[in-house]
């Protein structure tokens with residue numbers, strides 16, 4: 001299994017026809033705002049004037065983090081595997097939202113520290129039972145990082161084979177805001193004080209302790225040129241697998257619906273490997289996690305929603321999915337001035 005990094009920038013040859021189709025609809029020019037730019041982006045990704053969001057999937061990548069032993073999360077590590085069982089039973093927030101809003105949920109064990117035994121609906125892609133503690137040593141070795149990326153890319157191919165055209169990227173992993181903050185710091189140069197946040201709900205003392213731990217972790221290495229080396233030093237298996245899956249999904253012409261702080265850190269890794277990937281990405285929401293604003297700025301991203309969510313799981317991606325459907329429905333089904341016999345603007 002090897003990683004393919006080829007991702008060309010999207011052709012712009014259809015843009016004029018897409019723009020003309022949107023502008024010809026029965027509305028003042030630009031009056032549907034962000035729905036219009038979303039329709040244009042989805043049409044461009046699919047290279048179609050009539051795009052379709054078939055077989056929408058919401059994938060939750062789960063993994064554990066050695067740095068949890070430093071006390072950087074408000075919750076114990078066991079919550080990761082316990083929540084995986086909750087996802088499989090259909091009871092978590094993301095299950096409820098995805099069911100309500102029309103997305104299929106898939107749960108992937110990228111590296112949870114638990115033996116799940118026989119769970120037929122859990123996709124077993126475990127690289128190892130959790131990463132090592134990146135405050136004292138590399139979270140994973142280079143081969144593990146490459147394997148997780150390649151497994152993610154292969155997973156995207158399996159979604160493509162099911163006819164999936166849009167993937168929501170979610171995750172679960174106690175202490176993974178620490179990994180995401182370190183990636184933001186090392187890959188985008190954002191100072192740690194700006195990149196760190198309260199995660200699952202640290203108090204002021206907890207936040208100060210977390211910042212000190214992350215500073216110790218960051219000081220362990222100097223500048224690292226290769227993004228896969230950064231991922232190996234500080235990432236997580238779920239983040240690595242998500243980054244690979246994002247790359248594979250973009251290569252397959254799918255729309256990437258990016259959830260919150262941790263999913264965005266996976267995209268940041270993928271964008272360092274294949275910069276054109278941001279053209280395929282829709283940013284679901286602005287998370288309440290402190291570092292997300294700097295993360296989105298580093299990605300040049302404009303999120304759709306701002307609901308003060310800080311849950312992860314793909315909950316924000318599920319909530320944004322109806323906006324994608326709405327934009328595509330406008331492009332496909334709305335009458336034009338010509339078809340409806342409505343007079344165009346005067347002057």
Ligand SMILES: O=C(O)c1ccc[n+]([C@@H]2O[C@H](COP(=O)([O-])O)[C@@H](O)[C@H]2O)c1
Pocket residue numbers: 072073074075171172173174175176177178198199200201259260261262263287288289292309310311312313
């Ligand atoms: O997606 C977000 O923006 C987000 C912000 C804060 C926390 N989370 C979730 O909370 C967990 C990580 O928080 P922590 O405090 O354990 O690092 C992990 O399971 C994430 O899905 C997610």
Ligand SMILES: Cc1cc2nc[nH]c2cc1C
Pocket residue numbers: 075079083171172173200311312313
């Ligand atoms: C209960 C709980 C649910 C979550 N879902 C995603 N991250 C989470 C963290 C906790 C602690």
